[in-house]
Amino acid sequence: MKSIKRLKPLAAVVGAGRTKFGELWYKNPEELLTEAGLKAVESVEYGLMRKDLQACYFGSFLYQVTNKLALVPGYMARELGMNIPMSNTEAACGSGGSALYNACLGIRSGEYDVALVGGFEKMTDRSEKIIDDLMFAGDLHEFGAGYTFAGLYASMMARYIHDYGDGSDGKCREALALITCKNHLHAMGNEYAQFRREFSVDDVLNSPLVADPIRMLHCSPVSDGAVALVVVSPEVAKKYTDTPIYIVGSQQATDDVSICSRESLTGIKATRLAMEKVLKETGMTIGDIQVAEAHDCFTIEEIFFLEDSGFCKEGEGWKIVYDSYESFNGSKHIPYVNGNRELVVNAGGGLKADGHPVGATGVRQVYECFKQLRGEAGGNQVDTEPNVALCHNIGGTGGIATVHILMRDLSKS
Amino acid sequence: MKSIKRLKPLAAVVGAGRTKFGELWYKNPEELLTEAGLKAVESVEYGLMRKDLQACYFGSFLYQVTNKLALVPGYMARELGMNIPMSNTEAACGSGGSALYNACLGIRSGEYDVALVGGFEKMTDRSEKIIDDLMFAGDLHEFGAGYTFAGLYASMMARYIHDYGDGSDGKCREALALITCKNHLHAMGNEYAQFRREFSVDDVLNSPLVADPIRMLHCSPVSDGAVALVVVSPEVAKKYTDTPIYIVGSQQATDDVSICSRESLTGIKATRLAMEKVLKETGMTIGDIQVAEAHDCFTIEEIFFLEDSGFCKEGEGWKIVYDSYESFNGSKHIPYVNGNRELVVNAGGGLKADGHPVGATGVRQVYECFKQLRGEAGGNQVDTEPNVALCHNIGGTGGIATVHILMRDLSKS
Numbered sequence: 001m002k003s004i005k006r007l008k009p010l011a012a013v014v015g016a017g018r019t020k021f022g023e024l025w026y027k028n029p030e031e032l033l034t035e036a037g038l039k040a041v042e043s044v045e046y047g048l049m050r051k052d053l054q055a056c057y058f059g060s061f062l063y064q065v066t067n068k069l070a071l072v073p074g075y076m077a078r079e080l081g082m083n084i085p086m087s088n089t090e091a092a093c094g095s096g097g098s099a100l101y102n103a104c105l106g107i108r109s110g111e112y113d114v115a116l117v118g119g120f121e122k123m124t125d126r127s128e129k130i131i132d133d134l135m136f137a138g139d140l141h142e143f144g145a146g147y148t149f150a151g152l153y154a155s156m157m158a159r160y161i162h163d164y165g166d167g168s169d170g171k172c173r174e175a176l177a178l179i180t181c182k183n184h185l186h187a188m189g190n191e192y193a194q195f196r197r198e199f200s201v202d203d204v205l206n207s208p209l210v211a212d213p214i215r216m217l218h219c220s221p222v223s224d225g226a227v228a229l230v231v232v233s234p235e236v237a238k239k240y241t242d243t244p245i246y247i248v249g250s251q252q253a254t255d256d257v258s259i260c261s262r263e264s265l266t267g268i269k270a271t272r273l274a275m276e277k278v279l280k281e282t283g284m285t286i287g288d289i290q291v292a293e294a295h296d297c298f299t300i301e302e303i304f305f306l307e308d309s310g311f312c313k314e315g316e317g318w319k320i321v322y323d324s325y326e327s328f329n330g331s332k333h334i335p336y337v338n339g340n341r342e343l344v345v346n347a348g349g350g351l352k353a354d355g356h357p358v359g360a361t362g363v364r365q366v367y368e369c370f371k372q373l374r375g376e377a378g379g380n381q382v383d384t385e386p387n388v389a390l391c392h393n394i395g396g397t398g399g400i401a402t403v404h405i406l407m408r409d410l411s412k413s
Numbered sequence: 414m415k416s417i418k419r420l421k422p423l424a425a426v427v428g429a430g431r432t433k434f435g436e437l438w439y440k441n442p443e444e445l446l447t448e449a450g451l452k453a454v455e456s457v458e459y460g461l462m463r464k465d466l467q468a469c470y471f472g473s474f475l476y477q478v479t480n481k482l483a484l485v486p487g488y489m490a491r492e493l494g495m496n497i498p499m500s501n502t503e504a505a506c507g508s509g510g511s512a513l514y515n516a517c518l519g520i521r522s523g524e525y526d527v528a529l530v531g532g533f534e535k536m537t538d539r540s541e542k543i544i545d546d547l548m549f550a551g552d553l554h555e556f557g558a559g560y561t562f563a564g565l566y567a568s569m570m571a572r573y574i575h576d577y578g579d580g581s582d583g584k585c586r587e588a589l590a591l592i593t594c595k596n597h598l599h600a601m602g603n604e605y606a607q608f609r610r611e612f613s614v615d616d617v618l619n620s621p622l623v624a625d626p627i628r629m630l631h632c633s634p635v636s637d638g639a640v641a642l643v644v645v646s647p648e649v650a651k652k653y654t655d656t657p658i659y660i661v662g663s664q665q666a667t668d669d670v671s672i673c674s675r676e677s678l679t680g681i682k683a684t685r686l687a688m689e690k691v692l693k694e695t696g697m698t699i700g701d702i703q704v705a706e707a708h709d710c711f712t713i714e715e716i717f718f719l720e721d722s723g724f725c726k727e728g729e730g731w732k733i734v735y736d737s738y739e740s741f742n743g744s745k746h747i748p749y750v751n752g753n754r755e756l757v758v759n760a761g762g763g764l765k766a767d768g769h770p771v772g773a774t775g776v777r778q779v780y781e782c783f784k785q786l787r788g789e790a791g792g793n794q795v796d797t798e799p800n801v802a803l804c805h806n807i808g809g810t811g812g813i814a815t816v817h818i819l820m821r822d823l824s825k826s
Contacts, residue, residue, distance in 0.1 A: 064477045064503075068556070070549035071505040074670025074812020083686050085665035086813065087515055088503050090477075092484040102500055102515055109521035136483035143481070252498035257487025273496055399487020400499065 009246035012237035015044035015230035021355030029122035032226035040228035045241035059099030060359030092137035094395025096362025097402030119363035120226035137396035139258035154211035164315035175318035177204035179299035187349025189379025194355030225357035249405035268398035290386035293365035362393035422659035425650035428457035428643035434768030442535035445639035458654035472512030473772030505550035507808025509775025510815030532776035533639035550809035552671035567624035577728035590617035592712035600762025602792025607768030638770035662818035683814035684721035703799035706778035775806035
C-alpha cells in the first residue's frame, strides 16, 4: 500500500446523506433529493455555509416518464433557494455514477471547490408501466422483440451458466442464489435498506420465475430514494472535516446499448475498460481494493463484476462466490476470497437488498464506501478497517460503466 | 478590445456540423446526432483521428417521452463505434448549453483535450402530445392549473406590455412582432433553417391566437434536428485548424422553475446572473459583443435578453427593437443599436426561424457564432467581420441560463 500514499487525489467527499429506500409514495422526487442533500450538508463536520456551495450535479433516469418532471436544476434552485450552476445527467442505472464523474471533472477544472452531488429516483407509483419504461435503458429493437430488462439479463445469465456452470452439479446456480443470500445478510444492519430480511438458497430458487433462469429473488427491486454527497477539492477538504475520504480514481467507459451486438454475453466490456483505466490511473491492483460496491441489478452482474474487475478469471466468479460461502464463519459479512485477495462486496446490501432507486444507486454506492472508510457504517460496518474502496455503477446492460476508487487519508498512518 | 487579447481561453471550437432543422420524420434521434457529429468531425481542417476523440457531451430534453429512448451514451457508443466516456445532460430548452458548459469543465480539468459536443431533439412525430410534454419544463403546479408553455410566456409578455408598453400607441406590440420579421429575414440566407420565408407585422398580428397576447408567429416552432461541435483544449487547437474559435467565457445560473415564485415577470434572473458572471470572467462589457444568439423561444424572450444582458435598460428593449427597425437600410441583417452599441441578434434566424429542436438549440447557437466568427456563415454571414460573439441559452421559463462568449484569435491582428 505504500505507493498509494503518494497518490494525488482528484476530489474529496466530506459529507453524505441519504433517505431510506423503499416505497416512499408520500414524497415527490425533488423533495427526496432535497432531503438527502440537506442531510449531506448537515453531516459536514465543521459545517458548510450556504455561500460555500458552488455547483450541483444530479443524476436520475426515468423522472420524466414517472413524474412528468424535467429541468431538475429549476426544481432544485427552488428547493435549495440557490442560483448556482446545476447539471442533471441521465445514463439509466448509471446516472448517479455519471453525475459524480462530471462533478469530479468540475472540481478538477478549478471552477469549483465545493459541489453537491445527488442521485434520485421515484418509481414505485408507476409500477404498472415500469416494466416497459425500464426498457428505455435497453435497445428499442430489443424492446420490439419482446425483451424485458430482466429478459436481457436472463440471456446473459443463461449463457454464463451454459459456458461455465454446466457440469457443476448445480453449484453455479446455487452461487447465483447465494449472492442474494449474502446481500440480504449484509443489509440486516443497514437501517436505510429497503429489505432487511434473510433468504435461503431454497427461497431464491423457489421464488417466482421472472425470465428463465432469473427468478424474483435474483432481481434488485423497484425503489424510491435519494442520496447526496458533498464533494470538494482536495485543497479545501480539511477545512470541512478532519477525515475526508479522497476520490483517487474516476473513470468511465461506454459500449453498444444492445446486448445483441456485444462481443460477449458473459461479461461487461464497459466495466473491463473502466476498471483497466482506473487501476492504471491509481497505480493500484485489484488486490488493493478491500471493499467494493458492485452493481448487482441481477445477481449475475455481481459475478460479472468479480471477473470484469480482474478479481478472478472469467468463468470462475461463481466458484469464488460458492467457496466463500462454504467457508463462511458466521460473522455479519461474507468476504470473497481468491488466494491472498479478500474483498467485501456490497457491505450494505447492494442494489439487491438496500434497494435500487435507479438514479440514486451510483451515489448510494459512494455513500456506503464513505461510511465504511470512515468507520461510520454502524450496524453494517465491516470489521477490517478498510483503507480503499471501489464503486462500480453501470447503465442498462452495460452501455456505460463508471468506477470510482476512494481512500482514507493515510498520511498519518 | 485590447484587453480581450490577453484573455486566457477556456477551450476552442475547431469543427462544427449540423442537420437541417424541420420535420425529419425519416431519421431516429441518434441518427440525427450521428449525422451532425460526423459532419463536425469531418469539418476539422487538419483532420480529427478516431483515436484523438476522448469524450462526448450530449444534451437533449424530451427524448424519453418522444422516442422511448434513454441511455444516450449506449446508443452513441454504437453509432460512433467508440467506448469513450459520454455524458447526456437534460436541462429542458437549455440542454445544449448545459452540455457545452460541462464539456468546457471537462476540457479544463485536464482529463481531455478533445471532446465532441452534441445537442439533438426529435419532436415532430409526437406533436399531438407535445403541448403537454413541453410543460415538463414548467412547474407541475403550473401544468395542473392549466398553463401551457406558451401560456407561461404569455403571462410574462402581458406583464411586460402592461408595465412598459401601455401608452406607446401599439408600438410595443409592434416591436414584439418585428422580432419575428427580423429573425425570419435573417434566416433567408440560412440553408439549414426550418423556415425561409418573410413575414410582415400584419402577418404576425393576424396569425392565430395561441395564448393572449402570444400569437402563432410569436412562437418558435416544434422541430427535429441535431448539431455538434468539436471542442478542444486551447493548447492543442492549432493542431486541428489555423482558425480556432476560442471559448473565453462559460457561465451558468439557475432559478426557481416556476414563474409564480419569481421576483419579476418582466425578465429572467438566471440570464442576469449568468451575464454578470460571464462579463466579469472575460473582463468585457456588453458593448464588446458584436453578434449574439439569444434564446428567442417567444419574441418577448429576445427583448428580455436585450434588457437582462445589459444591452439596454429594463423596459427599453422594445424601443431598441422598434427604432432599429425604423432605421433599417435594407441589408440582410438588422442590427440593434443603442448609442454606440451595435449588436446583430440571431443572425441565422434564431429559434424562431432556424427552428428549435430543443436540445440542439444551445449547440446550434455556438455553431452559428463559430461560422460567423470564421466568416463562413455563407448566405447569412454578417458584414461586420465580428471578433466577439455571445450565446444565450435558457431552459424552461428561465430555470437555467447558460452563456458562452466566443472570439476569434486576435493575436495576429
